[in-house]
Amino acid sequence: MSETSRTTGPGRTERAEKAELAALQAALGAEHAAVYGYGVVGGKIDKGRRDEARTAYDAHRARRDDLARAVRDLDGTPQAASAAYALPFAVKDSAAAVRLAAELEERVAGVYSDLVRAATGDRRRAAAEALREAAVRAVRWSGESVAFPGLAERAATASASASPQT
16 A cells, blocks of 8 residues: 555545644744744733733744644654744834734734644644634734635745744
8 A cells, every 4th residue: 555545544544644744833833933923022012912912922822832742643743943033024113013913823824724724623623723713813913804814825925934033
């Protein structure tokens, strides 16, 4: 039996499990970048939105930890966070911090849309919930919404997470 058709779980092929693991790693990378980004947001955001930023930061940390466990459950090694990430623009004031928060959420939504497509069962439900939460936070930060969160971002960019700084 070929590697791509060998069944590894109930109705799952090795190829499907590899695709799920790759999507989990991409989501984990996006969550690492979001945690880093919200550190920047928290340093520049106005006091009136600081609690909202802290709540989002905590949510991304929790998702990051859940994703690391899911990667290990598939016998993978969770990718480590980079020491720093290149931001898409300079964050010099609260307005830029708000734009960064919206951008982070849109990027996270994009990778979760990939995970929804690759996963099954409970992981798929968790990915759909994470996609929904990121889309809601993006709307709260930006004041704008899209018809299909996670998909519009994929058309605009090939990369769904901030690039590690080198």
